[in-house]
Structures are given as structure tokens and as C-alpha cells.
Amino acid sequence: MAQILVLGAGIAGMPAAYALKSQLGPKDDVTVVSDQDHFHFVPSNPWVAMGWRKRPDISIPLAPCLDARGIRFIGSGVQALQPEKNQVLLDNGETLSYDYLLIATGVEGNFDETISMKCPVSPAMPIRCSTSGRPRTPMPPMRRSSRIRGPSL
Numbered sequence: 001m002a003q004i005l006v007l008g009a010g011i012a013g014m015p016a017a018y019a020l021k022s023q024l025g026p027k028d029d030v031t032v033v034s035d036q037d038h039f040h041f042v043p044s045n046p047w048v049a050m051g052w053r054k055r056p057d058i059s060i061p062l063a064p065c066l067d068a069r070g071i072r073f074i075g076s077g078v079q080a081l082q083p084e085k086n087q088v089l090l091d092n093g094e095t096l097s098y099d100y101l102l103i104a105t106g107v108e109g110n111f112d113e114t115i116s117m118k119c120p121v122s123p124a125m126p127i128r129c130s131t132s133g134r135p136r137t138p139m140p141p142m143r144r145s146s147r148i149r150g151p152s153l
């Protein structure tokens with residue numbers, strides 16, 4: 001029986017875990033570890049930042065979805081990888097062993113180093129930043145001459 005560990009439950013981690021479990025079958029153990037207990041549909045972050053949707057509208061709880069497919073869920077951050085021992089150390093103090101490791105923890109944007117991103121809240125940020133409670137930067141009023149126009153027909 002193989003132990004497969006998937007780190008991260010985002011757009012990469014969730015479908016990967018589903019596919020692995022369905023193709024490997026009941027004998028092999030698939031475990032998903034995430035520091036969030038919900039899956040967030042990242043491309044809809046701008047809707048939350050703009051106030052068009054609430055955060056629960058674009059997220060679903062992980063545990064019931066994974067449980068229904070026989071996939072174990074551990075809600076904890078990953079603190080350290082120990083590849084020499086085939087182990088992962090979690091923030092909750094637990095150590096997990098694996099035969100196969102899939103790392104799907106996404107990217108961390110360095111927004112302060114990106115000039116065009118230097119506003120308090122950007123829809124391109126992770127959901128926890130989009131809903132940080134800080135006031136949105138008001139859009140500058142659009143001057144008539146700055147409108148983008150399509151070609152004249």
C-alpha cells in the first residue's frame with residue numbers, strides 16, 4: 001500500500017488528489033494537507049475584492065469533499081520538508097511519512113516589489129489578502145479621453 005501526500009488544496013492539489021485516489025484505488029492512501037480548511041476558487045478573488053461576492057460564495061469546505069472520496073484531510077500548515085527521511089513536518093507538530101509527495105502549495109506573490117501592485121488590496125492577491133479588511137484603493141475617475149475604444153465600424 002502506497003502513502004501519497006498532497007501538500008496544498010488549491011486548484012492544483014484538489015484535482016490531483018481526486019485523480020490519484022480514483023486511479024490508484026482503495027488500497028493506496030491519499031492524504032491532503034492544507035493550512036486552509038476551505039478550497040477557494042482563486043480566479044474569482046476579484047469578485048470578492050470588488051464586493052460583488054462574499055468569500056463563502058467562492059469557497060467550499062475541504063473535509064466533506066475529500067472524505068466523500070476516501071481521501072484523508074489534515075488541516076495544518078506544512079513547516080518543513082525532510083526528503084532524506086521521506087517525511088514532512090507540520091505546524092501542528094505531527095510528522096507524516098510518504099512514499100510519494102506532490103507539492104501544490106502555489107506561489108507567494110512579492111507584491112511590494114511589483115510597482116503596479118503597490119496598492120493596499122489587489123484582486124490578484126490570495127483571498128486572505130483580498131479580504132484583509134483594509135479599505136480598497138478608490139479607482140481614479142476615468143476621463144473621457146482615457147477610455148479604451150474599439151475600432152470604428
Ligand SMILES: Cc1cc2nc3c(=O)[nH]c(=O)nc-3n(C[C@H](O)[C@H](O)[C@H](O)COP(=O)(O)OP(=O)(O)OC[C@H]3O[C@@H](n4cnc5c(N)ncnc54)[C@H](O)[C@@H]3O)c2cc1C
Nearest residue numbers: 008009010011012013034035036042043077078105106124
Ligand atoms: C485574479 C486571478 C484570475 C485568474 N484566472 C485564471 C484563469 O482564468 N485561468 C487559469 O488557468 N488560471 C487563472 N489564474 C491562475 C490560477 O488561479 C492559479 O494558477 C492557481 O490558483 C494556482 O493553483 P495552485 O493550486 O498552484 O495554488 P493555489 O490555488 O494558491 O493553492 C495553494 C494551496 O496551498 C495552500 N498552502 C500554501 N502554503 C501552504 C503550507 N505551507 N502548508 C499547507 N498548505 C499551504 C494554500 O492555502 C492553498 O490552499 C488566475 C489567478 C488570479 C489571481
